Amino acid sequence: AQSVTQLGSHVSVSEGALVLLRCNYSSSVPPYLFWYVQYPNQGLQLLLKYTTGATLVKGINGFEAEFKKSETSFHLTKPSAHMSDAAEYFCAVSSQGGYQKVTFGTGTKLQVIP
Amino acid sequence: GAVVSQHPSWVICKSGTSVKIECRSLDFQATTMFWYRQFPKQSLMLMATSNEGSKATYEQGVEKDKFLINHASLTLSTLTVTSAHPEDSSFYICSARGGGGSSYEQYFGPGTRLTVT
Numbered sequence: 080a081q082s083v084t085q086l087g088s089h090v091s092v093s094e095g096a097l098v099l100l101r102c103n104y105s106s107s108v109p110p111y112l113f114w115y116v117q118y119p120n121q122g123l124q125l126l127l128k129y130t131t132g133a134t135l136v137k138g139i140n141g142f143e144a145e146f147k148k149s150e151t152s153f154h155l156t157k158p159s160a161h162m163s164d165a166a167e168y169f170c171a172v173s174s175q176g177g178y179q180k181v182t183f184g185t186g187t188k189l190q191v192i193p
Numbered sequence: 194g195a196v197v198s199q200h201p202s203w204v205i206c207k208s209g210t211s212v213k214i215e216c217r218s219l220d221f222q223a224t225t226m227f228w229y230r231q232f233p234k235q236s237l238m239l240m241a242t243s244n245e246g247s248k249a250t251y252e253q254g255v256e257k258d259k260f261l262i263n264h265a266s267l268t269l270s271t272l273t274v275t276s277a278h279p280e281d282s283s284f285y286i287c288s289a290r291g292g293g294g295s296s297y298e299q300y301f302g303p304g305t306r307l308t309v310t
Binding site (some may be wrong): 115120121122123124125128142169180181182184185186 | 199304
């Protein structure tokens with residue numbers, strides 16, 4: 080069984096400020112972890128993913144996330160927010176190998192204030 | 194990168210009619226395709242998983258006779274919403290897996306917004 084919890088359905092930051100979106104997961108087996116971004120009326124775009132190896136993962140658009148097994152977390156960060164970062168962000172988990180069903184969190188809507 | 198398309202991007206239909214949504218992998222062969230449903234301001238809920246040439250596996254609570262899924266080829270899966278009702282109005286998103294050397298990664302389509310009147 081696996082699950083994802085995203086803390087904060089809405090996050091507001093000022094343009095240029097640090098972006099921190101929180102994600103905690105639960106998985107009975109070693110997980111694969113993902114962050115996706117969704118713009119209104121569009122599908123999902125992969126920002127970054129963790130599979131194995133280096134726990135600090137860098138993605139597109141300046142985002143990065145760190146896999147912390149001891150904390151079962153995979154928080155998404157970006158040093159400086161841009162207006163174009165305003166969107167919905169989803170954290171997701173799947174199990175390594177096998178069926179690999181992906182479970183999504185409930186999403187965090189990021190608002191960037193000019 | 195791997196590209197997945199959906200057609201149509203939006204559709205309006207009358208209650209009681211059926212609607213077919215297509216999901217295509219454009220530049221890779223998708224051994225597995227997934228269908229999700231997303232209600233406004235909510236997350237994606239997996240409806241079913243389909244493997245090419247075999248019957249789809251539906252998630253608990255999803256009516257397989259209402260949401261017909263066909264994965265006839267390695268590049269095409271279809272979702273047919275039969276006898277649609279207003280409560281079926283939603284954003285339907287497909288994803289495909291099997292391309293680009295990353296067997297675990299899903300590539301998402303742009304979604305189809307269904308409105309049933």
